[in-house]
Amino acid sequence: MSQAAALPVRGETAVAKRRTFAIISHPDAGKTTLTEKLLLNGGAIHLAGDVKARGERRRARSDWMEIERKRGISVTTSVMTFEAGEHVFNLLDTPGHEDFSEDTYRTLTAVDSAVMVIDAAKGIEPQTRKLFEVCRLRDVPIVTFINKMDREARESLEMLDEIAETLALDVTPLLWPIGMGRNFRGCYDLVNDRLMVFAEADRKRFGAVIACEGPDDDRIGQVLDTEEHAKLVEDIEFVRGVCPPFDLEAYRGGHLTPVLFGSALRDFAVTELLATVGAYAPPPRTQPAEPRAVTPEEPAVTGFVFKVQANMDPKHRDRIAFFRICSGRFERGMKLTHVRSGKTMAVHNPIFFFAQDRGLAEDAYAGDIVGIPNHGTLRVGDALTEGEALRFTGIPNFAPEILRRVRLLDPMRAKHLRRALEDLAEEGVTQMFKPLIGAGWIVGVVGALQLDVLAARIAAEYEVEASFEAAPYETARWVTAADAGEMKRFIDSNQGSMAEDRDDNPVFMARNSWSLTRAMQDWPKITFSATCERS
Numbered sequence: 001m002s003q004a005a006a007l008p009v010r011g012e013t014a015v016a017k018r019r020t021f022a023i024i025s026h027p028d029a030g031k032t033t034l035t036e037k038l039l040l041n042g043g044a045i046h047l048a049g050d051v052k053a054r055g056e057r058r059r060a061r062s063d064w065m066e067i068e069r070k071r072g073i074s075v076t077t078s079v080m081t082f083e084a085g086e087h088v089f090n091l092l093d094t095p096g097h098e099d100f101s102e103d104t105y106r107t108l109t110a111v112d113s114a115v116m117v118i119d120a121a122k123g124i125e126p127q128t129r130k131l132f133e134v135c136r137l138r139d140v141p142i143v144t145f146i147n148k149m150d151r152e153a154r155e156s157l158e159m160l161d162e163i164a165e166t167l168a169l170d171v172t173p174l175l176w177p178i179g180m181g182r183n184f185r186g187c188y189d190l191v192n193d194r195l196m197v198f199a200e201a202d203r204k205r206f207g208a209v210i211a212c213e214g215p216d217d218d219r220i221g222q223v224l225d226t227e228e229h230a231k232l233v234e235d236i237e238f239v240r241g242v243c244p245p246f247d248l249e250a251y252r253g254g255h256l257t258p259v260l261f262g263s264a265l266r267d268f269a270v271t272e273l274l275a276t277v278g279a280y281a282p283p284p285r286t287q288p289a290e291p292r293a294v295t296p297e298e299p300a301v302t303g304f305v306f307k308v309q310a311n312m313d314p315k316h317r318d319r320i321a322f323f324r325i326c327s328g329r330f331e332r333g334m335k336l337t338h339v340r341s342g343k344t345m346a347v348h349n350p351i352f353f354f355a356q357d358r359g360l361a362e363d364a365y366a367g368d369i370v371g372i373p374n375h376g377t378l379r380v381g382d383a384l385t386e387g388e389a390l391r392f393t394g395i396p397n398f399a400p401e402i403l404r405r406v407r408l409l410d411p412m413r414a415k416h417l418r419r420a421l422e423d424l425a426e427e428g429v430t431q432m433f434k435p436l437i438g439a440g441w442i443v444g445v446v447g448a449l450q451l452d453v454l455a456a457r458i459a460a461e462y463e464v465e466a467s468f469e470a471a472p473y474e475t476a477r478w479v480t481a482a483d484a485g486e487m488k489r490f491i492d493s494n495q496g497s498m499a500e501d502r503d504d505n506p507v508f509m510a511r512n513s514w515s516l517t518r519a520m521q522d523w524p525k526i527t528f529s530a531t532c533e534r535s
């Protein structure tokens, strides 16, 4: 074999360099600040301003729709691609504020790993927990960043305990904090045995990095006072005793999370976080699909749509489909097969998201996200290939947390309403359910803002006036059973609580969590599921 042939082809190198990840957190934990600092570290400086602008603006709910209309900013920050060291990072935004929606969840189907940001004073909060569960569904590996160590924080050991207990994960700290709040002095690097301390003057960055033999090294004693040093030695001994050593395989399998303590605001440990993702997070993974899984090194282009953003202008049906490339080398102007319809589409104006030179890149590889403008052809879950009939699996619908009955103000427009609901459900904006008994529709969403978006779009695009009323249900579960007879008995006994989703799958609508628990106890042969794979 010639030497040239032995070298990896460009595509393989490109794939190995990619790290496609998302940040999961509860509002206010510091995701926006951290994103900014990651981009700064990655050299995508001019974009950092945009992120900030959006972070501030999205606090004002009314502005959000305006941003949705303009799209520019929102699209820019949905995907941020930047290079640092030898890696290309694709950071996918998971809107986590009022605009929390299924998109947030589904974005996690397009990443290979996640960074979990936790507020050091608050620990694991509900939204972090929910997003974590979605990661777990797909065994997405997670690096944990415990943020705001420059403020009064909870005991570090207690934080590790909480992560291990509530998320059932092994935890391995890579950086151990020295002090907290005003007394936060820096971190001890457990992997490389070095001390990283703030510069006294500005307390903004590590002022010194001191290589040492171990935590009891004399060189540390010259920097920390006796008490701080004694505590560090004690902590490290304890942590090394109780935490398993870092195990790459366990991390990549989603069973272990490496933990870093730092401060996004002070840019403390952010470089180390990025280096951790670069070094340990998996490159683009093999994607489950029917009839066969797709490996990222395959030459033919394949991928799936995980999110659709609609309407730059409500009068036009422009949409941007966010397409995760799973294999091959994607180029502008490429002709791809839209597997669901069997039709060929030429992708003339793809949007590349390179932060430094947005729009300049002319090709993209597995792990990259490309925005494809279209007029409603592309829907969440759709596959595009170079001809092969593939269906990517594992792109789920999530049980709605808010259910509303749709009331039509003009009964003559019932057909339009139905079409609007179906279109928007297919696009992934909302879910729709048809109760077995009674007329009308129930819509389900995971975040309240989705209802506003739904009402606005039904009015603007379909010219139907509809309102949403409280439905007597709190949550919904897809139900399945191995035994068709048992399924029938269940449906017959619970007619008043049964509905069908748009694919005619049976759904149990629970009045409250108590009635759900009760039904699960009474019907042990029925499986109640909070997610349902899109068909």
Ligand code: GDP
Pocket (backbone or CB within 6 Å): 025, 026, 027, 028, 029, 030, 031, 032, 033, 034, 055, 147, 148, 149, 150, 151, 262, 263, 264, 265, 266
């Ligand atoms: P998000 O809601 O998760 O995007 O959080 P933001 O990044 O907007 O941060 C919420 C608030 O916490 C802001 O006032 C930030 O300035 C502040 N913040 C973020 N990171 C840190 C940190 O490391 N230390 C301190 N003291 N404040 C922080």
